[in-house]
Amino acid sequence: MTEEPKLRGHDYKVEIPAGLPFKEWLYAWLLDPEIEGNHLKDVDQWIGLLIVGNMFALLFEHVPAVFEPNKGWFHLFDIISVTVFTIEYLTRLYLAPVDREFRDKKLSTLRYIFSPFAVIDFLAIIPFYLQSFIAVDLRILRALRLLRILKLFRVIIPAIQEFREANKERTFRQKMHAIVYPSDFGGKFHELFDSFIVLWVIVSVIAVVFESVQSIHYILNIEFVVLDALAVGVFTIEYFLRLYTCVEEPGFEHAVWGRLKLAKSTSSVIDFLAILPFFLEVFLHHLFDLRFLRVFRLMRLLKLTRYTEATATLGKVIAREWPVMAASGFIMLLLVVLTASLGYLFEHEAQPDKFENIPQSIYWAVITLASVGYGDLTPVTPMGRAMTIILALMGIGIFAIPAALLSTAFSDQLRIDREKLLNRLYEMLSLGKLSFEDADIINKEAKRLHMSEEEVQRLYDKAKKERELIDDVSAFPLHKIAAVPEHAVEHFKTLIAEIKELSIMTNREQFEQIAISKDRITATDFALWKSILDIIPNPSSDSNPSSGSNGSSGSGTPDRPNPNAQPT
Amino acid sequence: MEQIAEKNSPKKLGPTWADIVFLVFLAGVLVSVTLLGRLAFEEGMKTEKSKENGEAWVKWMTDNSAERFKDGFKPSVCSGGPTVAGALEHEKKELTKAAKLAAKKDGTEDEPITLPEIPIGTWGECFKALTAKGGPLSELTNAFTLEPLSLVAKCDPADLSTAGGFLLEKNVNTPAGSSIPTVTSTLVNSDLIIEKINVRVTICDKGAYPTKIADFDF
Numbered sequence: 001m002t003e004e005p006k007l008r009g010h011d012y013k014v015e016i017p018a019g020l021p022f023k024e025w026l027y028a029w030l031l032d033p034e035i036e037g038n039h040l041k042d043v044d045q046w047i048g049l050l051i052v053g054n055m056f057a058l059l060f061e062h063v064p065a066v067f068e069p070n071k072g073w074f075h076l077f078d079i080i081s082v083t084v085f086t087i088e089y090l091t092r093l094y095l096a097p098v099d100r101e102f103r104d105k106k107l108s109t110l111r112y113i114f115s116p117f118a119v120i121d122f123l124a125i126i127p128f129y130l131q132s133f134i135a136v137d138l139r140i141l142r143a144l145r146l147l148r149i150l151k152l153f154r155v156i157i158p159a160i161q162e163f164r165e166a167n168k169e170r171t172f173r174q175k176m177h178a179i180v181y182p183s184d185f186g187g188k189f190h191e192l193f194d195s196f197i198v199l200w201v202i203v204s205v206i207a208v209v210f211e212s213v214q215s216i217h218y219i220l221n222i223e224f225v226v227l228d229a230l231a232v233g234v235f236t237i238e239y240f241l242r243l244y245t246c247v248e249e250p251g252f253e254h255a256v257w258g259r260l261k262l263a264k265s266t267s268s269v270i271d272f273l274a275i276l277p278f279f280l281e282v283f284l285h286h287l288f289d290l291r292f293l294r295v296f297r298l299m300r301l302l303k304l305t306r307y308t309e310a311t312a313t314l315g316k317v318i319a320r321e322w323p324v325m326a327a328s329g330f331i332m333l334l335l336v337v338l339t340a341s342l343g344y345l346f347e348h349e350a351q352p353d354k355f356e357n358i359p360q361s362i363y364w365a366v367i368t369l370a371s372v373g374y375g376d377l378t379p380v381t382p383m384g385r386a387m388t389i390i391l392a393l394m395g396i397g398i399f400a401i402p403a404a405l406l407s408t409a410f411s412d413q414l415r416i417d418r419e420k421l422l423n424r425l426y427e428m429l430s431l432g433k434l435s436f437e438d439a440d441i442i443n444k445e446a447k448r449l450h451m452s453e454e455e456v457q458r459l460y461d462k463a464k465k466e467r468e469l470i471d472d473v474s475a476f477p478l479h480k481i482a483a484v485p486e487h488a489v490e491h492f493k494t495l496i497a498e499i500k501e502l503s504i505m506t507n508r509e510q511f512e513q514i515a516i517s518k519d520r521i522t523a524t525d526f527a528l529w530k531s532i533l534d535i536i537p538n539p540s541s542d543s544n545p546s547s548g549s550n551g552s553s554g555s556g557t558p559d560r561p562n563p564n565a566q567p568t
Numbered sequence: 569m570e571q572i573a574e575k576n577s578p579k580k581l582g583p584t585w586a587d588i589v590f591l592v593f594l595a596g597v598l599v600s601v602t603l604l605g606r607l608a609f610e611e612g613m614k615t616e617k618s619k620e621n622g623e624a625w626v627k628w629m630t631d632n633s634a635e636r637f638k639d640g641f642k643p644s645v646c647s648g649g650p651t652v653a654g655a656l657e658h659e660k661k662e663l664t665k666a667a668k669l670a671a672k673k674d675g676t677e678d679e680p681i682t683l684p685e686i687p688i689g690t691w692g693e694c695f696k697a698l699t700a701k702g703g704p705l706s707e708l709t710n711a712f713t714l715e716p717l718s719l720v721a722k723c724d725p726a727d728l729s730t731a732g733g734f735l736l737e738k739n740v741n742t743p744a745g746s747s748i749p750t751v752t753s754t755l756v757n758s759d760l761i762i763e764k765i766n767v768r769v770t771i772c773d774k775g776a777y778p779t780k781i782a783d784f785d786f
Contacts, residue, residue: 172583218619218779225612229605236601237594244590282604285611291725291775 007434007456008443014038027098030091033158034100044155047088052199054081054148061142065219078145082128085148089121117154124148156192163189177245180238194307197238201303204231208297228297232278235300239271267306274300309448313417317409328401332369335398339365339391346384369395414449418459421445425463434460496532503533615773617711618732622771622781625734628704629767633786637764643697645689648762691736692757695719712774721754723772735770739783 014037016028030039057077060066067074096102096112105111112118127144130136136144166185167175178185179193186193207227210216217224243259252258262268277293305311318325340361347355354377355361364377368391379385421442428438446456481487503511512529515521521529583591632646641647671677698705699717708717712732720733736755742748752768769781 169581171581172587214780221619222609222612222616225608226605229601229608233598233601233605236597240590240594240597278608279604282608285775291777 007439007460008037008446008453023095024098026091027095031095032100043088047084048152048155050081050084051148051151053077054145057081058142058145059223063220063223078128081148082125085121085125085151089118089125092118092121120147120150120153124151155188159188159192162187173245174248176241177248180241180245181249197234198304198307200231200234201300204228205298205301207231208294208300211294228278231300232275235271235275235303239268239275242268242271267303270299270302270305274303313410313413317406317413320413321405321409324405325402328398328405331401332398335391335394336362336365336369339369339387342387343379343384346381346387347379350381350384365391368392370399371395417449418451421449422459422463425460426467429463429467499529499532503529508533611774614711614732615779618771618773619779619781621708621711621717621732621734622769622779624705624708626769626782626784628698629769629786630782630784633764633784636786643694643703645697646694646761647689648764689761690757691755691759691761692719694761695736695757719757720772721756723770723776723778725776728776730772731774731776733772733776735772735778737768737770739766739768 014035016025016035016038018025020028028035028038030043032038033040057074061074092099093109093112096109099108099112101115102108102112113122123144124147127136127141127147131141163175163178163186166187167178170178170185174185177183179190182190204227207224210220211224243262246252246262247255247258249258249262252262263272273296277296281293337358340358343361343364344355344358347361355364366372367374367377368388371392373392379388424445425434425442428434428442434442442456442460451459476487481491512526515526515529632641635641636647637649668677671679697703699708700706705717709715710717710732713729717734720730720735722730723733723735724730737752738755738759739750739752741750750766755767764785766783767786768783770778771781773779
């Protein structure tokens with residue numbers, strides 16, 4: 001029996017059979033790498049985050065101004081981390097006999113204990129317990145805690161192995177491309193690379209935000225400098241890697257023009273702007289005041305747009321709705337200028353300092369129309385106030401247009417994307433069922449569109465139903481069926497089957513009597529009817545003997561059909 | 569399908585010359601970023617050194633904020649209290665009287681009197697005394713210019729020569745009901761040091777932006 005491909009939404013969770021022994025069930029539910037949709041990914045993710053948290057804790061412990069007043073919190077975090085790592089270690093130890101890697105070997109638990117990953121896990125927690133029994137120098141203890149970082153290898157090494165396997169027959173540049181760009185060859189290693197970049201983006205943006213807090217900047221000035229240099233190092237390498245390997249991307253194949261094309265793309269410009277302030281500040285700080293450039297480091301946040309579809313959708317939506325939005329913008333502009341002019345006209349004499357000129361009134365107009373109403377500029381004349389009432393009411397409608405447009409366009413875009421997926425499913429179902437490759441494509445697309453498993457299934461059912469409907473050629477007009485000989489043959493078979501069905505269901509004798517006596521069918525048609533019927537036994541005569549008595553003759557067939565009868 | 573075609577095509581799988589050139593370039597970029605990072609670090613350390621200068625000043629001033637109102641405090645130009653002010657004023661009067669008498673005796677009454685220099689307790693004098701050779705804060709230097717520490721009127725990003733400079737300000741409470749609780753004004757060299765005031769010590773960082781060190785009574 002062949003296995004059916006499964007369609008999964010972003011919320012797919014595998015159901016582990018409850019009948020399994022607890023150990024096997026727990027392994028399958030939590031750690032089995034072969035079962036897609038279990039909790040292994042969550043475990044890896046949370047352990048990874050805890051390791052990163054430990055790295056930062058270790059860094060901040062070296063800053064007395066941060067560490068000394070928060071010693072208790074640091075200690076608590078350390079205890080939580082070690083507790084989690086210990087639970088993880090003991091769980092893996094407990095599950096070693098059912099672990100795919102060790103279950104077929106003798107002394108599986110012992111073998112697990114001495115496996116490289118288990119040794120790393122053990123080294124990550126043992127210094128904490130050692131300090132309870134032996135007086136260990138705090139500096140040595142901190143250095144030993146660095147071993148926790150090695151736990152990341154549990155994720156990195158399998159990813160590298162998978163990457164090497166997938167890229168065995170590929171060139172150096174293709175391998176680099178697979179790391180940096182999404183492709184069929186990148187696998188988990190590409191995901192790790194993306195996560196690494198995202199982590200640096202988040203860390204560097206948080207650093208930029210906190211740098212603006214005087215009290216934090218005072219304490220962590222040097223740490224911020226080092227962090228920025230490291231972030232720029234990472235982003236610079238990423239930028240050049242993208243530029244070098246982009247020729248492997250479709251549409252960027254030319255060695256020079258392809259790279260130039262990429263350099264001009266929005267995402268590349270963002271990447272470039274993310275690193276530029278650092279170089280400018282280092283080179284030119286003694287000539288100009290370039291502190292304002294630091295704010296541009298927040299542009300790094302835009303790097304995240306590469307990893308989310310939301311911005312791409314927003315781009316599509318704006319591009320699609322641009323004419324309407326431009327028209328709405330024009331109306332807004334018209335209204336603002338008109339309002340400002342009227343405001344100036346009515347209020348200038350009463351408040352010459354506030355409504356000094358039309359440009360100054362524009363500020364008041366925008367604040368009023370947008371329903372912000374700071375209240376720093378208010379009309380005092382009766383005409384001015386009357387106009388403000390009308391404007392405020394108009395503003396609600398006019399300023400809401402772009403928001404409404406965007407929201408409608410967003411849901412439209414979502415509908416279009418889902419329709420595309422439906423069409424794709426529809427095409428894939430031409431053979432009657434989905435292949436594993438097709439299911440994989442659909443699953444990826446469903447994940448991208450953030451569709452739940454239920455939604456994907458509903459879409460699949462819809463596509464299947466439509467496909468079945470379209471496969472029924474009888475629903476087509478006859479000339480369309482006749483245009484395709486295959487369809488014509490199928491249709492002919494359907495018609496014959498229908499005649500057979502009719503003959504079984506009706507009373508043959510009465511049928512023939514009426515057909516002949518009332519000149520309903522031609523002799524040729526009658527002969528055809530008879531030839532079809534020759535291969536089918538008369539059910540009415542077999543199953544319903546009483547019907548025979550109702551017939552006109554024993555044979556049940558007339559001697560001669562009417563040749564003048566009109567064809568039906 | 570594409571994958572199979574790709575696998576079947578004969579290819580040199582190791583790094584090509586272009587790859588090697590790129591790797592060398594990437595290594596160069598890494599080295600450049602490291603060097604520039606180090607440069608930024610050194611500049612950052614200069615700001616740290618300036619902060620340490622400011623903290624040393626704050627430490628000395630907070631340690632001596634009570635002491636300076638006691639008799640025999642050294643350096644005397646930094647001592648405070650109404651008695652000191654009165655003594656200085658008295659000394660000035662005495663010297664003027666003596667000079668006038670001497671002028672009368674010499675018959676040079678019409679000529680302007682020149683008084684001998686009286687060590688008056690001003691912020692400028694106090695700063696000079698503290699940073700002079702043998703003074704308690706004489707070791708401090710401007711991390712950016714490597715010259716002895718100097719007082720600046722304000723940290724001015726448009727004038728990068730003020731980087732590493734040292735700014736003393738006076739915090740004065742505003743009357744109750746004001747929108748801002750205190751007003752801060754720069755202490756100039758000629759301001760008297762005799763009264764106890766709330767002082768703000770600020771240093772100018774790499775970009776000549778002010779970095780507040782502390783507010784305290786002195």
